[in-house]
Amino acid sequence: MEGADIPCLPRGVRLHHDKVRDAWVLLAPERAVRLDPIGHAILSRVDGTASFDQITADLAATYNAPQEQIAGDAAGFLNALRERLFLEVA
């Protein structure tokens, strides 16, 4: 994941609030991935227009943490989703 990359959720993959379990999940074909608060914070900023740099800058400001550290974690998380084809990069 490069700074200028614009991640997006492809059709058929979407965020959903699971009321019964009180958690956010990523719904995809045959899968429901339970998200922790960090995963949700990242994915809720993936809107198909924000670049990876913009997303991590926003997260750094919100959580008052160094952007490089956040970028490392977020890239790991997003790359894993990309490998499963739950995420695309424009």
Place this chain on the structure above:
Amino acid sequence: MTHQPPIAMLAELTHRCPLSCPYCSNPVEMARQEQELSTEDWVRVFREAAELGVLQLHLSGGEPATRRDLTDLVKAARDAGLYTNLITSGIGLTERRLRELDEAGLDHIQLSLQGTTPEMADEIGGYKGGYARKMQVAGWIKEIGFPLTLNAVLHRRNLHQLPRALEMAQEMGARRIEVATVQFHGWALQNRDALMPTREQAKEASRLVAEARVALKGKLVIDYVPADYHSDYPKRCMGGWGTTGLNIAPDGVVLPCHAAQTIPHLEFWSVSDHALGDIWQNNPAFNAYRGTDWMSEPCTSCDRKLKDFGGCRCQAMALAGDASVTDPVCKKSPHHPDLAARADAHAASDAALVYRSAPGKAQTEPAE
């Protein structure tokens, strides 16, 4: 004690289907059209499912497209908050219907593949022209942009077509392919002689899948169901009995898995008499094989018991005559050597296909 809620629900909207695949997972005793739940019933059940905790809804059959209210059902499921997946052979879907389903919010389509050539596909499906029609439907699916999984069902007669199936998935724009070796339940149980893969075929398929997973990483996700009669350990069926999923038969009977009615002493409840949550929590059939308390040796003291929950209950019933024993696919089962020998004997047979019949008809229909 309350049990964790299910994640996935398979709604078998109908047992009717234009095809008559010899491995169909529908029961040999099928529900007739008059017995099928109404639109209102299904809509209520979808709401109950979402309230219970179901996230994923699979609309299946038979062929779900034979239900005239399919679009309304998809819409109702989306309104209830469910992720909706349509499991179809494609036969019976028109371009107009697909566009309506798109508008109704259908999330994903799973298209079954009986073979990679018209000859193979039409012979297996028992329906002339089926392959050509399916290819047309695949074209519309791609044009509309539905996320697609190709579901290739493989057995002795068509396992050599696996490489082509992988190519076809990519040509169709699928993100996923399910490479599913036939599981011997339902109609397939009567077709073990005609469909059982050879040991070499099963090995070769595993090798091809492993290779393709590396080559197609990031392009195509491959889910693989190996030939279990040739395996050493059984599958974790349904993620564990009564833990993650449930099935609803066309007449509203709720089942822990599609073959559960082959276990004669279990009594299943219907959504016509009980709320779905009540069935999930309290129907003794759901509690019969939950967890590990029901197990006996060799499972009780096995370190894999939370991994596979002793395998498939219906397979234990079918092959060992007792649903509460170790799945005979497991090499620790006393029935395993017999199963392995039988698998080889089935694979060496040259029996003809026995096609599934239509609901309410006792006799198998001819292939054309």
